Each structure stands twice: as C-alpha cells, then as structure tokens.
Amino acid sequence: MPFVQSVDACLGDRIGADGLSLSDYRSGLGQVESGLEWLRQQHASNALPLLRLPKRTDDILEIRAAVARILPGAKDVVFLGTGGSGLGGQTLAQVGGWGLPGSVLTLQGPRVHFLDNLDPLSMEAVLAALDISTARFVVTSKSGGTGETTMQALAVLDLMIARGLKNEIGQRMLGITEPAVPGRINGLRQLLEHFSVPILDHDPNIGGRYSALTAVGLVPALMMGVDIDALRAGAQQVLSPVLAGADARDIPAAIGAVVGVGLAETKGKTQTVLMGYADRLERFSAWYVQLWGESLGKNGRGTTPIKALGPVDQHSQLQLFLAGPRDKLFTVITVEGRGHGPRMNAELAALANQSDFSGKTIGDLVAAQGRATADTFANNGLPVRTIAAPKLDARAIGALMMHFFLETMLAGHLMGVDPFDQPAVEEGKILAKRYLSGG
Secondary structure, X not given: OOOEEXXXXXXXXXXXXXXXXXXXXXXXXXXXXXXXXXXXXXXXXXOOHHHOHHHOOOOHHHHHHHHHHHOOOOOEEXXXXXXXXXXXXXXXXXXOOOOOOOHHHHOOOOEEEEEOOOOHHHHHHHHHHOOHHHEEEEEEOOOOOOHHXXXXXXXXXXXXXXXXXXXXXXXXXXXXXXXXXXXXXXXXXXXXHHOOOOEEEOOOOOOXXXXXXXXXXXXXXXXXXXXXXXXXXXXXXXXXXXXXXXXXXXXXXXXXXXHHHHHHHHHOOOEEEEEEEOHHHHHHHHHHHHXXXXXXXXXXXXXXXXEEEOOHHHOOOHHHHHHOOOOEEEEEEEEOOOOOOOEOOHHHXXXXXXXXXXXXXXXXXXXXXXXXXXXXXXXXOOOEEEEEEOOOOHXXXXXXXXXXXXXXXXXXXXXXXXXXXXXXXXXXXHHHHHHHOOO
C-alpha cells in the first residue's frame, strides 16, 4: 500500500474523553459493512463509473492524443474551469511540480496556469500579458452550463478572433464536457463545436468533484509529466480490497469514515482538519475540502473541512487547534523526507545558536515536525489520525484520492445523506443569473 493509516490516537483508550469509545468504534465498523456491500453492488452493475475508472485504459490513448495535439508550439497552457473542474487537475499537476514555491525557476516546458476563480481584474491582466499566438486553452465544465467557465471561454474566443486567429481556434483549444444529449442544452459544447474545437467527453455519471482521475485531471497531469497510468494503478490498489470483500476493519477508508462520523455524532467534532506536511499536498488539501464539504454538508449534517499545510501552518493555526474549541478531528499526512534536502553545516548551525541542526537535513526537521504535531494533538487529548506515505509520487496520490473518494461515500452512507448531489448551491446560481440580467 502506498501509505499507512493509523487511528489509534482517535480512540478514547488512547487520548481520553474526546476520543471515540471502543464500543462506538466497533459498532460503526459493523454499520459500515452495508456501505461496502453497496459499493460492491454499484461496481458489479456499473452504476457508479468511478469504481470502474482505475482499470480503464480505453480513454488513455484519446487523452494522450489530445495533449500531444495541443502542446506543440505552446509557451503557456491555460486551464479554465472552476470547482471540481479545476481542483483535481491542480492537485495532480502539483505532483509534477506545478504551483510549488519557486517552481518558475525549476520547471521546463510550457507554463501551466489554472484560472479557476472568476475575477475581472485577474482575467483582464492574464489576457493582456499572454502571448495569444503561443497560448493554448483547455476549457472544462461537466454540464457545459457553468457560468464562470463559459464567460472565461467567451473572453478567450473573442480575443483570439480579434487577433486574427479565428481559423486556428480548433488547433489552440481543447474542451472537456458531457456528450450531447437530445433535449438537453450544453452551451459550452455548442460554442466549442462551432469553432471545431476537439472535445473529450466527461462521463455524465461522474460528478465534478469525483472527476480527478478522468480527463479532467489526467490532461493537466500529463502536461506536467505525471505518470497517469500509475495514478490509476494507485487508485486500484486502494479499491481492490473493497471489491474483493475485505472486512471493514481491513479497509482504511471504511475505518476513516467510521472514526469521522463517530466523533462527530458522539463527541461533537464538527470540524475536520487535513494537514499535509509537503508542498505537493497543498492543492490536495483544497481538493479534499470541496470533496468532503460539498458531498456531506446536507440536511443539517456534515463536518466542516479545513485545510492546513505543515510546517507553515504551525505558525498560523496550531495555537487555535491546540487551545481553541475542542471540536476538531485532525488528519496529519506525512511524506518520508528524512535525509532529503540541504544538509546543515555544523559551523554555521553553531553560529545561529542551533547546534541541534548540525549535520541534519531540511527533510529531517520536517519529519520531526510532522511527528511532533501529531503527538502533541494526541498528548493534549485531541483526536488525530496519521497517514504516512514513503513518497509522494503518482501512485501514492492516486491511492490517496481513491481513499478519500471511498471514505466520503462511506461517510455519506453512515450519515444517511447522498454524497453525490449538491442541491444547496443551485439557488445561488439561479439568483446570480437573475441579478446579471437586471432582475
């Protein structure tokens, strides 16, 4: 397995009154078995395509061809798409080095940009600065009706036409959206097809926040040199025990769901903090926040996801986490980094009054900090789960994504909510369009 999970410090016999009791833990493991059986039934009937995705290969050739077609001559590749249409791709691209501190100094090839939040000044500045003749655009909207993404696409198309590139739009853009269905309008597909822009189909039965292992995430991953076959292999490694009928106590995602829901319902842990100790987990934490929050925040239920990044957020959030309200479950993800990074010169360390640093690497310190943070939570009676990965490569991130897909779905089963819809966000979309038209 690409990672090891421990929930020992979430249980009452380890941390005391704020931990989940053994009886509630065992009861939850019994209750989640029906959720695992439901997942196996969905896989067998192909009713949940996400569970078939890790073993798919038929779409990979098309994805590779689409990327190979759009990249030649590109100096910038701009991804347009919000929410699940952006966060999954960012998470996978970050494994390849995108979005890291100083990445502009280290990365080769076209510069990759994600315009996932609609802001007039940002959009105006980017379009003004881009060399439109060497820029490429990937536009993603599952439904084809996402207002923010459509407006971005319209702005780009208008600029390309104004620069005399109308006849080349089909070679400079790529779309990802649902297939055409009679009687249903897909505005983005209609727009892109007018300009002969190639389109990769988005499976209508895989929601945006669950789409990272589809073309939505694999296109940017491939552009950043991430092994997309390994991504899916890692996901399959996590999924296989579920499909094979393993007991809940042997499935980390089931255990995670039981602990999270159990602590919320019996100990009032209404917030869940994901703190990864690696720059390459920064977007993963943001991706998790949408997955967990949008999937489970329904009918007055759910827990509020919070993202944090170690070690930096030890200096901004740890005080609150330790001494503030005791309403949180913590998940600390560490990546083995001991022995990696610059090694500290003994003489210079002594001059800085940090003799303990002598001969140590930056990776040594980060590893010590991750361990210390988790132990500090536990020592203060706060529930903390640890996930330790030997390395953060494509296989590991694919495994972590599938773990949290499964954990989210199983938590929804335990809570009695549908983890696939998002009815509460629709009112805001309707009102925004009404206000835009002067209503």
